[in-house]
Amino acid sequence: MSEYILPVTLHGRKLQLPGPKPRELQNFIESLPNSRWWPEKNLHTCDATPATAWNILSHSPCDVSASDEVTELSHRFLRRYEMFEDTGEQPPVRVLDSWEHQRQAYWFAYHRDSALFNMWMGTGKSKPTVELAINKKCKRVIVLCPSAVLGVWRREFAQWGVPDSCRTLILDKQSWTSKRKAKEADQFLKQCEGSGKCAIIVINYESAWRTAFEKWSLGVHWNMAICDESQKIANANTNQSRYCAKLGMNSDFRLCLSGTPLKKDPLSVFGQFKFLDRGVFGTSWTRFRDRYGIKGNFGDNHIVGYKNTDELSDLISLLTFTVGQDALDLPPVLDIERPVEFDKKAMQTYKIFEQECVTSFGDNILSADNILVKLLRLQQMTSGMVPLDPEYVLGPGGEYEVVATEWEFISDAKRKGLLELLQDFPADEPFVVFCKFKQDLVAIREIAQELGRRYGEISGDRKDLTPDAKMPEGIDLMGVQIQSGGIGIDLTRACCAAYYSIGYSLDDFQQSAARLSRPGQTRPCRFWHLTVRDTIDELIYKTLERRQEINEGVLSYLKEKQQRILQTG
Template sequence: MQFKPHKYQQFAIEHILNHEVAALLLDMGLGKTVIALTAIRELMLERFEVSKVLIIAPLRVARDTWPLEIGKWDHLGDLRMSVVVGTEHQRKAALAAEAEIYVINRENVEWLVKNYPWDFDMVVIDEISSFKSYSAKRFKSLLKVRPKIKRIVGLTGTPSSNGLMDLWAEFRILDLGKRLGRFISGFRQDFFTPDKRNQQIVFSYKALPGAEECIYKLISDITISMKSVDFLDMPKCLMNTVEVSLSEKEHELYDKLKKDMVLAVGSEEIDAVNAAVLSNKLLQMANGAIYGEDKKVISIHDRKLDALEDLIEGANGKPVLIAYWFKHDLERIKKRFKVREIKESKDISDWNAGEIPVAVIHPASAGHGLNLQAGGSTLIWFGLTWSLELYQQTNARLWRQGQKDTVIIHHIVCKDTIDENVILALGKKNKSQDELINAVKANLRR
């Protein structure tokens, strides 16, 4: 297929070509993969500025999306790609293969740095947001070899899903601390103040007045952002909330766990040892089941399953994609409905071919980079997630360019439970992220 870049795509390609360090905050569906590959081809085969490229991506994106994209476009036919995934033997064989581009999943970055003599002069990080934790092994490993990298590109549509603090580690990898500082302590001191704390222990920070604008300005010289709705003829997207209500008895159980952090259901006792565990337990209860001792699943209610059945029937045979969070969600959904998990390449191709009426997907394993828009236009959130990044990325599997129908995203929300807090929190985080993206939004008339 011949690649005729849109104006915004050519602008993004030029941004990579003109910046040895580049951050592209590209909304889902804008074609960041072909943008990056086109820039790589220019740098490698036309300008001779780089000789060996490493792409770091989520596992399924590394295995499926990047190889599919390079084989899709005519102008990329003279680039060879080797996919470094699988067993250690398979990874070593892939690294030994002759290629211009090597693609590895982010979980194996530490292994690569430890076991391979580094000779990549360009690195592309697909979903730079996965390097937002400065304590993670992948961050520390890549930082060790960062001085050896001549060119680096960070791609994402969700740069600060949990707030501005995420940006420090991402840009520390990109520019070695030139813009936001070399140490997280200095970044906190300059732009944040302690928020929630217990004496000397600080649990969270909030931005100082004017900090957001200052941070955006510091990174603006290497950063561009683009939102799909500004450049694409995006399909209409309808958000719908389906409320379910607990019975009086079920709500008594929910309130007791929330208040006492200990709940007895029959002979089983459920103990929530801290606030994080309690939040997790309450989300499970809102979904209809909860883990007891030894991971035994204790059923509480079927309210969400009943609502899910109504939504599937209401789709009138149109394919439906269900997002679940807990394993017992999946088990209970499977027990009640005939569904198929989206996990492997065959599942993806069968879904896009319209051969799967009802599919289930876990946001953490399939949130990034998968093109599922050809298979359906209805997404149902059975269980919600606190992660804005996973939430937006999962929605973007269907709501993206190429989708021919109006996308309908249903959220099954258990009334008067933690579900309502999650929906509210996602809205607040989205506001903060939109402010970042708008602050560095590309002006194509420059």
């Protein structure tokens, strides 16, 4: 293939790659956006975007003979994504001056067709986002986000937008069908067009790809499409990620917002870049995975490492503006471990299960078939209750979720520990308690009643928040299920929180803490971690102190410990 030269020409909105090609080149050609083979014409075609032209000239496995038009298209991409010059200017139309990093983020994105704001939680991604919509004179904007932050966007556009310049429709009514949401959005869009105002339509990811709304929204030409918490589309094989990839092709400007876009896996950018600019990495997951991932022994998608990382980082940086936690000037944060102890019987039950993965309660047998279930059961024990005959469903975050109707009491050590902690605070001092399990929420609610505190909850069942996703004045104690309350909400009314239990993700933990320690917080934040001595809780807390991934560190420890037990027993 080293002697083969790939010809590339421009015809309208398509690049043409004529002639038969070596087999080794086929995978690369097929990865290009909307690649298609025309046997009657003996040529391939693909989308003629600047990024695609640049990708072919830069990454083709063989030499390329490009027409002048294709070369110019490639140069357009490079000029557009050259490092911007920071002149110190503020956005022309703005309500208030921006922080330095917000101003830089704005200008980084302004002259591009797409951008990813990789900005630490609380650094203010929304302000430059709204200012981009205003200064680009957008008339049709669509925002996709998790359900928990739908209402936040009304607040952000009201706070940072020009008064009376835009209207916001939040499609948050769960009773509405996809057809009803499409109808409401269409009527809203027409009303805004009639009044000359910018229409901002906000919908959650799970609703957006449903048939009726998908068909309607892909028939609209959007001036700006925003994916908030864009790690939600990291997996390119999900329905919501596929929808966003199609939406991106129908939008003038595309923006991803996330504090954790790469999560634990740098390959997770593929789904996000298919939305932002499919020309950068193409559309073939197989080729992308083979180019940058090192496969293990358990299938094609078992990735054990990464390669060509310098190239991958360079390509990601073309669209990505990064702001770290050090950009924030916030009051100090203090993490405090608050140990509690099992009684003798509870500790005996815990140790038996830890060693043998099985124990009994009367006629009921508690067992664990794998390491993930074992970790879940051990955490349930330290929380004080375990389900009898449960069903475990693998949730979207890779954690097992419990479906159970009957629970066995283990210990009230954590319940007493939280009760004693809260008794040290005035009853009207706002306090947040984070937890993993629904049974934990039951215990927190009972403690609130016992102490006469007004209780609120953020979980899969309840969202006791103000319309702009803040902690209401009428709540003294807020129970928050980490999976439901880690993204987008504002709990800065409180400066004190406790962790009753925690999930496996470092990202989720950091997101939850950032709900209190974020701009708007005026007091030092304190986080108490309730841990049962000599249990999995202590290992999780130590892992968090080192800011390591909880999942990897704890599971590795459990596997080693189980192996030692098998060898000695």
